[in-house]
Amino acid sequence: MTVAVQQLKKVSGKNIVTPKGYKAVGIHCGLKHKKYDLAVLISEVPASVAGVFTTNAIQAAPLLVTKEVVKENGKMQAVIINSGNANACTGAQGMADALLMQQKTAEKFSISQNLVGVASTGVIGEKLNMKPVLSGIEKLNPMDSLEGSIQFSQAILTTDTVTKNTAYKTEVDGKEVIIAGTAKGSGMIEPNMATMLGFITTDANIESVQLQQALKEVTDVTFNSITVDGDTSTNDMVLVLANGLAGNQSLNPSHPDWENFVHALHTVAQDLAKMIAKDGEGATKLIEVEVHGALSDCEARKIAKSVVGSPLVKTAVFGCDANWGRVIAAVGYSGASIDPNGIIIAIGETVVVTNGEPAHFSEGLLTQYLKQPEVKIQVHLNKGTGKGLAWGCDLTYDYVQINASYRS
Structure with missing residues (x-):
């Protein structure tokens, strides 16, 4: 595949909210003793969405809720994430809690519930303490700033020692398109997927079917090419949101700049994958x-x-x-x-x-x-x-x- 690599440039600054129309924040709600443990990412408008999910046959309630949004809707406007508790293997109560997180986030930001994704990471098999989560949702005030981006990337961590952020810009139809990503992952990393969460934002205009195609293509050679310990977890996912605010013509494989876009997406995914591998629990190399x-x-x-x-x-x-x-x-x-x-x-x-x-x-x-x-x-x-x-x-x-x- 011939790729116009010269059009790809690293972007420093606001990370996950660098593309047009995104805001994010992370706070401490009380699931953890002191560290940030609740985060939200929101798009100004409903975005096309693509996702890849764990292949573990046991899948956590938040993941099932999010898979349904991706499959049935093809659009997403917000993702609510907690760390400190995976809400996995928690039965009917776990599903009810994941749906309640989705509902309360939708109400907080006045958007449709079926436009909200949910993600959780942490200890498996313990019921989620919903009181701090629900009060925390009410306190979320996402920002289009570096501060909000940093807080978001901190709030999704578990045993990670560093945050993981990256962003690049390319050109589509002569317009600047930015792709940015934030991830967490340190242990139980044997993807297809594994204990990792990845969130990628772009202001490119692309339909969900084409976005899913691009994500699948790059996932096989990035996130699915890392391993820390051979364990595959119950919660993990990578989501890509594309809100179209860059104003380009809709991307598809026959578009002359399709390869530029896929290359930028691949580079973001590869950066995050390598950061996760490097930050494996206890790793020195x-x-x-x-x-x-x-x-x-x-x-x-x-x-x-x-x-x-x-x-x-x-x-x-x-x-x-x-x-x-x-x-x-x-x-x-x-x-x-x-x-x-x-x-x-x-x-x-x-x-x-x-x-x-x-x-x-x-x-x-x-x-x-x-x-x-x-x-x-x-x-x-x-x-x-x-x-x-x-x-x-x-x-x-x-x-x-x-x-x-x-x-x-």
Whole structure:
């Protein structure tokens, strides 16, 4: 695909509210002891919406409510989010609470209830304390400002150590179009989707069907290409809202600027995905695995995720151990078609395997490389033209400590 990359520029400033017509805010309502725990994102006008959701067969009530809005309505104007409690595995009461959050948010902002999405993140299996949530909704005062954006990004966090924000601008029909995103995610990250929430806003004019097509295309190579610990959660979603206020002609695959738009969406999603992988619970390093020469792009991504998801690879990277045997083992059990005699593996710039056999390299130099905050592993299969990327993080003592006391 040929993409006009030169039209894509990073935007700093207001993040999730940078595109025209969006406001956001986060507050402390009382679900957590001190930290922000309730947030809202709202569009000036109803926006086209697209969403991707967890593949876990057990799905939380807020997610089911939001899926219904996306599927039946194709439009969304607001999203209400709480952290500190997932409202998952909470039965009929959980569904009633999610619907009440939707209703009260609609009443607060004088919009239709079926234009409100709901998202929750936190502990699974505990009833949501609705008293602080409902009083908090009444106190929400979204802003078109950096302050509101920062508060929003803070209020959706759980075990994250940093907020995750990004924004880019491109051109469609000669008009400036901005795509911005905010996400949370740190543990239980094995998408398709996983414990992550992603919210992307744009002022582009695009119908929901085309927006869903674009989101699906970029999700497979971004959010679905990260893993922290192999666990898939019950709540997680990525939503894209497009309110059309940029004033361009409606985008579709035959539009001359379609590729510009998809590239910008892909870049926002990839930024967020890498931030999530880098911020894995207890993580000290981001791991990127790049695969070339597979039979297809799909097989290349499968191999890349197999390597980056291997607990043994993760612990080797944490320990700065150039144990390439763990890498080639993960390639072998990935389920993809390989020729063991054609595999080349490099860690950083150092080739450690050639044609399936050990290569001569300096263990000392490679150990020094593995001390860096970002580690890249390359796998060449020499089977075809397929290529793929995946991101993850090392597995540390702190990961065990964080998850051993998550409810404490």
